[in-house]
Amino acid sequence: MIVIDYQNRKPIYEQVVERFQRLILTGAMEPDTQMPSVRALATELAINPNTIQKAYTILEQKGFIYPVKGRGNFVSGNQDLKEQEQTVFFQKLGTLIQEGKELGVSKELCLQKTAEFYEEGRT
Structure with a gap:
């Protein structure tokens, strides 16, 4: 589902947050879709579960996911998220x-x- 770049200087939890934000904003993960469990994702990525929990906490604080007691975390259906991210993008563009x-x-x-x-789709 997501790939971590272990050579990247950016902390792993930030990479996890960014990857999930991108998946959610692009619609690859639809609203109310269940997120992978902390333990399963930590095992899949071979990283500490606390790292995944930290990323999920940040995603929840930003409104990208919501917890359901006893069932796990789910993708939020908040439509304002994309607009907020676009606003941040345009602020960065203005600075550039x-x-x-x-x-x-x-x-x-x-x-x-x-x-x-x-046109190139250059990143």
């Missing part, structure tokens, strides 16, 4: 554009490169 302007990048070049990256 400002940096580009300070470096002398023209509007035309910025739009051209943006279109190229968008």
Whole structure:
């Protein structure tokens, strides 16, 4: 379901949070879908269950999942999450554009490169 990059400097729990956020926001995990159990996911990824529990706690605090006592965690059906993430994206984009302007990048070049990256699906 998710893949962890053990060479990445980012903490494992943050990688788990990011991977699940992406799956939820893209619709790969539909609302009310049960999340893998902490123990099962920890075994699958060969990491400490406390790491998974920390990631699930963060996902719950951010509204991506909700717990059901005795049954586990489930994907939230909160539609505002995508809008919130888009707002954060546009804030980051605004900061990058400002940096580009300070470096002398023209509007035309910025739009051209943006279109190229968008079409390539470049990450």
